[in-house]
Amino acid sequence: MLPRNQDRSQIKPSGCQDFRRLNRRVAMRVGSLGALSLCLGDLLRMRASADDGQTGAYSAQKAKGPLPQRIKSIIQLNLGGGFPQHESFDPKPEAPLEYRGPFGVVKTSNGDIFSDNFPKTAQIAKKLTVIRTLVGKVPDHGLATYHLSTGYTPTAVIDYPSMGAILSHELGPRGILPPFIAVPKRNAFAGNTGFLPSSYGAFEIGDDPANGKNFKVRDFSLPQGISLDRFNRRNAARELIENRIRSMETEPTTLDTMDGFYKKAYAVLTSPEAQRAFSFEGESDETFELYGAKVTGKVLAPDNKYHPKGLAERLIIARRLVEAGTRLVTIDYGAWDCHVDVKKCCDDYMQPLDYAISGLVTDLDRRGLLDSTLFWVTSEFGRTPKINKDSGRDHHARCYSMLLAGGGFQQGLIHGASDSVANEPARDGVLLEDLLYTIYHGLGIDADKELVAFGTRPIEIIKDGKLVSALLA
């Protein structure tokens, strides 16, 4: 099936028959277990907070000791559907045509090659870290996206928290903004808060920055005619009413969660800094140009025109959110499930992506943020080495590529090498769990630490993860 000329957050994924159903169902199921485990989690929190105060409410085991925090924030750009490694960062120009695919190569500034879809990115390769040997588990969209976001494949019994929820839980907010924001929405297949309370979940901004300068987050500013005094008074009235149910000691965690949301709402609504972060205020035309705001895909839209894809605007907002203290911003881009006509798929989405990657990295670098910010380009898996009968490529989780920049990862590094057709790692394979472990390490989180689900069931943030020190500067 053809990938449609639409954004994945808006479409029914087109690639696989069962993608929409069973897997969506699994994703939904996981969501429902989340609600269930919230109660169990709450229970524990009550107990834990009685035992050892507010801190470490879910920590079964203390971390080994404070780790230095290299990464302050992460911008995760997810290329959902399965991003083709041959057409991007692991081209195989010497492979037979049916493996090589329809594109050529371009030299990178660190002396390697990328697919010629990425000339701009190739120029800044000295700033990037490319892993060519990522090893996932399941070539299935729903399961693999969940795996990417949580480090676990879904089970019927335990719903695992995603990285964003874990960051919110372990590190809390940095400044006024919510620590975990999805632009504009959370990927439906990704994990959410799992067994942690929903207060650690993603804040979805709802409106898409791709709407350009008119972009305005829904329900995000004080309505006209409501002064700050009046707003304070309303909150005071609410608190007076809450006293009664509080005094009944009914589900304190639910009440805490609700109070927490009202406090957060108050904070973002009354903070000019937070309000500014969700706008393009003060961004120059040059910045929009740098991110490729006007760069279009190479495939005609149904209206017979070429359109920009809105990725530039999303990344600019992401950068602003990170500057204002958000710890993880997630963005989805493109529809990469190229079972049919991989060339068309790439032509449609890659040029804006090339500009946006190089634009964001350059911008972070010149603002002095590249060291403390990790830009992480992900996909749930890669695509099969051999072009199929429909000129497309299918799902492939055993060896694929990921791109990182900043956050203490070694700049200019091309890590690992795949075999002659990018089917299996030839050397230095990196398990997805180990990459996640390494990112947590950079965030100052010991991912061996156990969180507690289901009463007192300890679960490691990442199970049996290992630090991939070769990736780090």
Next chain:
Amino acid sequence: MNKMKRCSMLAILCIGFLCSSLQAQDSQSRGDPQIPSFRKDVMPVFFRAGCNSGTCHGSARGKDGFMLSLFGYDPAGDYRRTVEEIPGRRINGSVPEESLLLLKATASVPHTGGKLFDPKSPLYQTLLKWIEAGAPDDSGAVPEVIGITLSNTSVVFDQPSGQLPLQVTANYSDGSTRDVTSLSRFFSNNPSVAQIDAQGLVTGHGFGDTNVFGRYSRFTVGAEVIVLPPADGFIWPDPPANNFIDRLVFQRLEKLRIVPSDLCDDQTFLRRVTLDLVGRPPTPLEYEGFMADEDPDKRASKIDALIATDDFADYQAALWAEQLRVIGGNYSTGATVIKAADRLANWIRDQFRKDRPLNEFVSEMTAASGPNIANGPVNLYTMLVHKPQVDPKMLAADFSQVFLGVQIQCAECHNHPFDRWTMDDYYGFVSFFTGVRRKPGVEAREKRIFWDDKSNPAISPVDGRARPAKTLGAIDPVGVQGDPRGELAKWLTSPENDIFAENIANRIWAHFLGRGVVEPVDDMRVSNPPTNAPLLDGLSKRLVELRFDLRSFVREICNSRVYQLASKPTPTNAKDTRQFSHAKLRRLRADVLLDSIVAVTGIPRNLPGWPAGTKAVHYYPRVSGDTEGPHPGDPFFETFGRSTRGTVCACETKSDPTLSQTMHLVVGDTIRERLSSPSVVKALLESHTQPEKIIETLFVRALSRKPTDKEQMDFRNFISGNESNPEIYEDIFWGLLNSTEFLFNH
């Protein structure tokens, strides 16, 4: 082995399974008890050691070039792949110890799965003996495992450190039994309460109740484990029981040493029962009337009065319409045009208004044929699965999930690993729908649903043979010529079908208590047992006794003391989330919340595609184009997690609070537009009502209770000096609409 022989082997196997009467012919492996049988002895080694699990060689594509069927659903295939696929590779007949099978399992050569057992272990010895005997296949009928039992099904520990070994016994089709503890696998649903080790030893861990399971062959059986909290200080208060529900819940609580909460007060009861029965809060008039009523049976009278209304029937009908994915569009191929959706929704509503028994209601839809704009119930076959064509597999899966609470689709590719369903069950069930077809109807965009007599039953991939329509768990097909759905409807909704009655009873219970006895309600399986089995049994039996009459059944739930317990916990029940010992805080459903805001503020809210005044609970998406979801319908619904009807999963309805919801309530248009304009507050001020009375009126409107003395004092101070300013009362109203008491049913 040539193909013919393989087929006949399988045929023998199947017949052996279906009717165990087939006599064994001369069997080389059975003849000599010293030689292990492949099916009876060798495959259990694969199972026990985990070789055929989903993460290892049981994966659909195998692992590292060697594939086994998941948990051994395909013995003949497993034999072929182990012995014959690459002759001499895995089995070394001349030097058995050098067989790759053994070298890998003991990690004598590199093995991704690591070392599974030691050469001294019985598992190794079984494999070795079998290879030494020439790795024979079984010939003739090998006794099949027809079930397994645990030596104990209920374990109670007085203290966390208690221990008890469990044995697993397999029962075979020839009547023999065997202790298979050492070949079984074990797991616990909650290791923080009780753990079970690889030898079947149960160890208590923390207070509470859970289930541990033993698995052997395709069977999973469970035992309940209770770890009791200390008895000292526990006094069972022996609360009065209004009906069988209370008796069953209190028996359980007493056993677990949990003291239930007190009865909730009248105002809490009134709000709770009104929201649950008719999907809106009580009006101030209803509040005054109920509080003034001095009849000791006023709660029962209130329940009767609410249940008798059309509002009750319409709310229940709307919940079913959501479950059945009623969505109207204008795309003719999908057969889900708005007229068809309306026809189905109206038909459902009529059934509930006229007290149609639930089993008849389901039965009529199940067997329905005919034109879908003229005939409402036939739209089960257009709405449940929104597709241009009828997809029998999806239909079977969704049908089973909705009407049986069973997720049968796991058995499409392998016998359900944690339940009793087999691939035969699955394909037999799919065959109820393989002949369902659509053809153009009389009216424009109308489709006629009919059974195509030329259709073929579903084919099982195990042997490539057809599986004629067969009900779940049955041995023989229903055996009718033509449309088998009448037989399906009969079986499904018969009072003898426990699965159906349990599913319906559990779903209704979950609506009123905020949690099913089995949770999630649409994932009933052996490994997800009820938290109170006698309760589920009691509820489903009662539903059958009441001849599936919804109103009578709901009346019993609402009249139980359990339903009327307070949310304020006792020292022993605060941590309980599974045993119904106190009321749960339940965030209002998105649609009920919107209707409540409209009711309390008196200002309507229009919904896309519907006439003004339509209640949010009655809303279903009416869209242009195809209906294949997800359709949130309205931004409010999306933010507050109303089902998008994208799937039949009960999890489509979400009730987790989120920051976006709070932001919307704080500054969004829903509340903002209903506080100013001609409002409740202005009307009160214009009629020169006293400030105390205004505050009281607002409390009663929003929370169905009067302010406490302390609250009255707090708010007198709050408005002091501003008594005639409408804004100050609007701010109090805002506070009420944003309070936990308003947003939750408590």
